[in-house]
Amino acid sequence: MKREIIHVSTGRPYDIIVENGLLRETGALAAKVTKARNAAVITDTNVAPLFLEAVKNSLEEAGFSVKTYIFPAGETSKNHKTLIGIYEFLAQNGFNRSDVIIALGGGVVGDVAGFAAATFMRGMDFIQVPTTLLAQIDSSIGGKTAVDLCEGKNLVGAFWQPRLVICDPDTLKTLDKRIFADGMAEAIKHTLIKDRTLFERLCDGMQVDAEFICRNIDIKRRVVERDERESGERMLLNFGHTLGHAIEKVYNYEKYTHGEAVAIGMVTITQFAERRGLTKPGTASKIARVIEKNGLPVSCDAPLSEILKAAKNDKKRSAGGITLVLLHDIGEGYLYRVSDSEFNRFFSEVE
Numbered sequence: 001m002k003r004e005i006i007h008v009s010t011g012r013p014y015d016i017i018v019e020n021g022l023l024r025e026t027g028a029l030a031a032k033v034t035k036a037r038n039a040a041v042i043t044d045t046n047v048a049p050l051f052l053e054a055v056k057n058s059l060e061e062a063g064f065s066v067k068t069y070i071f072p073a074g075e076t077s078k079n080h081k082t083l084i085g086i087y088e089f090l091a092q093n094g095f096n097r098s099d100v101i102i103a104l105g106g107g108v109v110g111d112v113a114g115f116a117a118a119t120f121m122r123g124m125d126f127i128q129v130p131t132t133l134l135a136q137i138d139s140s141i142g143g144k145t146a147v148d149l150c151e152g153k154n155l156v157g158a159f160w161q162p163r164l165v166i167c168d169p170d171t172l173k174t175l176d177k178r179i180f181a182d183g184m185a186e187a188i189k190h191t192l193i194k195d196r197t198l199f200e201r202l203c204d205g206m207q208v209d210a211e212f213i214c215r216n217i218d219i220k221r222r223v224v225e226r227d228e229r230e231s232g233e234r235m236l237l238n239f240g241h242t243l244g245h246a247i248e249k250v251y252n253y254e255k256y257t258h259g260e261a262v263a264i265g266m267v268t269i270t271q272f273a274e275r276r277g278l279t280k281p282g283t284a285s286k287i288a289r290v291i292e293k294n295g296l297p298v299s300c301d302a303p304l305s306e307i308l309k310a311a312k313n314d315k316k317r318s319a320g321g322i323t324l325v326l327l328h329d330i331g332e333g334y335l336y337r338v339s340d341s342e343f344n345r346f347f348s349e350v351e
């Protein structure tokens, strides 16, 4: 597939460019969107040996002076300690607000480097080079940046749109199977809420290639453009997440990845919605088939009552009631608001 450019019309618009091999053009592409001459490339210990040299060389060829910061891979690095490490690195190397931060890696790198870009000297240019499926189709789009606290994930963050997203599907070749599947859960979610045709192509064995990634990016783009600050439509992206987050918590974030828990959440909520006549019959089993085909689980053995308890605790702060995301049918997500007591009834057996 030739180069695809997806334009995102948020408050500060930017392009997402998708093409195999694009990583090697990082420098030339960056030079078009920023006046900066100094680039700080931030990445993690898994991604650095794979792609850092190519990105650094490309930036230097385009005239950037490059410094790199590498932190230990994994969600446990998405915290204030890493953030302070990045601030100190920037300060010690004389970076200022007219320079650019380049986030090379998965969602963790994108979120923490993005938050550093949003806050260091009140905001620097920021370019995302996502290298996981999840980062390419989900976390690099929409401008949310954050770090975790011990008290919870993503509790400190900012909306900060990148100047550019450089998406090279070739980088996905080195991904661990389970991490790839994790991203697939969000990709399947996108098709379920918005794109029936893409879902059907997945059922027919469509591979994850540049076209699939573009279609997926476009679904998230449309949703965030309509709702940049997450008040309404953007909540559709939470399909499977109310139960998914609860499942992650019940298993202490150990047994299931985020995507696996969301996969279980999407199937489970759709099963109950079907029983209540809120979703077209047969939808849950269609979802389950695609989920299983992609190496993701469709159920777990924790008692439902425990999952619901965790889900309700999670939602305590949203003042009375919970917004569920349901499907009328494949490709047609909608919001369904319930009170606390209706929430329990929703998941009780239908008489």
Ligand SMILES: NC(=O)c1ccc[n+]([C@@H]2O[C@H](COP(=O)([O-])OP(=O)(O)OC[C@H]3O[C@@H](n4cnc5c(N)ncnc54)[C@H](O)[C@@H]3O)[C@@H](O)[C@H]2O)c1
Pocket: 044, 045, 046, 047, 050, 073, 074, 075, 078, 105, 106, 107, 108, 109, 111, 131, 132, 133, 134, 135, 138, 139, 140, 141, 142, 143, 144, 145, 146, 153, 154, 171, 172, 173, 174, 175, 176, 179, 182
């Ligand atoms: N900002 C948003 O809107 C948004 C949306 C969804 C998720 N997120 C965040 O994204 C994070 C999860 O992202 P993730 O799944 O990409 O996790 P991640 O960044 O931890 O990447 C997963 C693992 O893959 C490795 N890796 C990355 N690219 C690789 C490659 N090409 N080849 C081999 N290994 C590679 C990483 O080093 C890491 O070990 C979470 O912190 C989540 O909160 C943010």
Ligand SMILES: [Zn+2]
Pocket: 186, 241, 258, 262
């Ligand atoms: Zn998710």
